[in-house]
Amino acid sequence: MKTVLCRSIHERILPFLVFLAILSCESNTATSPKTPQFNHVYLHVSDMDRSLAFYTSAFDLEVTKHIRKLKRTLEDGQTVEQEINLALLKFPGHYFALEIGETLDSLASNILASFAHVGIEVEDIESASERIIKAGGLSSRPITQVETESIQAKTAFFTGPDGETIELMQIISGNF
Template identity: 35%
Template sequence: MIHKLEHIGVMVNDMDASVKFYTEVIGLQLVNRAKLADGVELGFLSFPGSADIELELIGRGSDGLSDSGKVHHIAFTVSDIEAEVERLKGLGVRMMDETPRVILNGVKIAFFYGPDGERLEFFQPAAK
């Protein structure tokens, strides 16, 4: 039986830059960071008080890992997407959507890029 989503793994080129981005821009906390014997470095991050799902950053090592399985995107729920998009612009984050889009009867989304070009999304549920 499958119980929950455990983590999402993203290949990164610069672990320090990625940890900085996901902690300072997104607001995650670094839970654990370790190097494996083959040189691969792992970083696990989660939101404060919500360690049920983690983002796993995978730094390249000598095991032949490639980015061919890179995740398409990671979505984060927000309560004020317009304010968050403006905050990202102020931080110089590269945006796919300069303004949020409305889909599915009121859901708002905006895509932007992480430090390795990974697609990230802010998701604001439709008002009820």
């Protein structure tokens, strides 16, 4: 049983690591994209400290941010604040990030906080969202504004043709 579980975990994580390795070849020349670009891949982890130790030791990734609070502004203007545990890791000198998150709520009330996705940074989230819908994508979370201690952004989530989850993000201030 343990062998099957380990194989399953490796089968899920390995494609993300390969994807991350390929994208890490891009140098950190862009601060704000003129065209869409890959920004991050998100993985849910069960133990943040263990995962940080693993990714920094195994791949020489650097922790560039450790985010503990998130403020989300909903479409109706209502704001929701929540405690989170997210870390952004990057290869030295590179823009693309591995985002890992540990669910703090044992009931996982925010299911969107614990799914794997690819993040794409865009200059205009409204027109990029329209383009995804016209191409056949489905909106799974409308455009919302999010804030952390050092980043302010607009985000929206979509489902692609095979059920994959895509996050669009437009950075308003700060660096991811």
